[in-house]
Amino acid sequence: MTLVLGIESSCDETAVALVTADGRVLAERIASQEAEHRPFGGVVPELAARAHAERVGPMVQAVLADAGLALSDVDAVAATAGPGLVGGVMVGLVTGKALAFAADKPLWGVNHLEGHALSPRLVAPELQFPYLLLLVSGGHCQLIAVEGVGAYRRLATTIDDAAGEAFDKVAKMLGLGFPGGPAVEIAAQHGDPKSVPLPRPLLGSGEPHFSFAGLKTAVLRAVDSGRYAVPDIAASFQAAVTDCLADRTTRAVRAMPDATALVVAGGVAANKAVRAALEAVAVQHGLPFIAPPLKLCTDNAAMIAWAAQERIAAGLAPEPDPQARPRWPLDLSAEPVRGAGVKA
């Protein structure tokens, strides 16, 4: 059975995994860089690249040891080739290339977004194409029609910030620490989501996209006003983001009548309020709702290895000598969106 070694290093997690063609994760390790970036309230690219360079090699060795296997047992190496912070992507990709060269195995340069897009099939093998994916993380906020392996149609993206980025920035404004998503969610538990009037950018809009910059600015004004308690601001912000995500997703569900399921991936999918609202959208439209377990929602290497497995199973060939790309849209034919986020 084909065995793929996957490497992920596009943001602030260094991850390595071994995944079989039938979706068994034989071993995986994820090293978070939260401690390195926490003092800065966000991911610092140079620090991220340093941490990846220190960790990725030893982690490959550790994952092989965990599985009781040698590199010669691996049939292919897969490494994230983008999009992401290019210093880190280079480290993981060069590691993958050198391993593949030394062991004389094929190398797959994987689109990180494709990893997210196909990861639900790793845990839900019954999931059939086409399905609607909401990818919502610190770097991305997109609705994608996943029509097959390598066949993606972008239905919507953010015209400014990603939702997870807004969580991080609001957490910083509120002094809640990094990473912001979990911190805001915890603070919100004790707050009133109706207490602070906040905008819902593009809610009900005819255009399909997301926007969070205006919401972020409104939170800053609310903080500066000194009139609101931190839990109330956190709860009101979380409610506004949730409303926007649910509204835009509802619009996309209607635009994709052949969707077999609504799937959510990315770190923000870990937020319980967000998850509940999206599940409600799915139920309302008679669709199964699939949210992979948290460790598969956030950045991980199992999804990178799995994306290569999907491509191998689909009879596709690896791109020769893939290069690190800071930008790499899944849907190359998607129209550029005004002011769109860097990776959209």
Place this chain on the structure above:
Amino acid sequence: MPDRLTGRTLVIATGHDLSLALLQDGRLLAHRDQAMVKGHAEALVPAIAELLAPFGGPACRPEHVVVETGPGSFTGLRVGLAAARALALAWGASLFGVRSTQLAAATAPNDGRLLVVLEAPRGQIWAEGFEGAGRRTILPPVAISPDEAAGLANGYDHVAGSAPALMRDGVAAQPPRAAALAQLEPGALGAAELLYVRAAEPA
């Protein structure tokens, strides 16, 4: 650190140019040098493949991998370290580090005091001072201005490295070369840990 490098050694230097060498029992078998400011990530693995091709390609499995640890381009050094670690793992090879300044010092006269000066970003200079045949470090790697480097050089018998304006006595400026490892005592090798010597921000 090893007394000698028995068998084959692959040397990877990516902190300045892209420079590679293959040694047999410490003696130079082949080398490959490519002037490069950016693009190490793209060029490195194909260049290693090309270097090793006449020796059986990846199947020649060097017993040792030595990687340049700096000071040099952070991105270039990281790419070199990532490849070196992966290759060492795949081949079961031992992995060592060598400073860019040691490589640049290797071909210079070894009597008296030697100042190695390497071009750094923003017009700065990375410098390290050595003394005697054993290349004992008397000034640890620092990032300084060209004027400071010129001042320092007055106290040294020889100058080597990649900063043309600081060269003297007809010595040509040259970035660190992987092949220079053949001139170094294996005992001078260290751990494969990068040296991030940051040039000062412009005032």
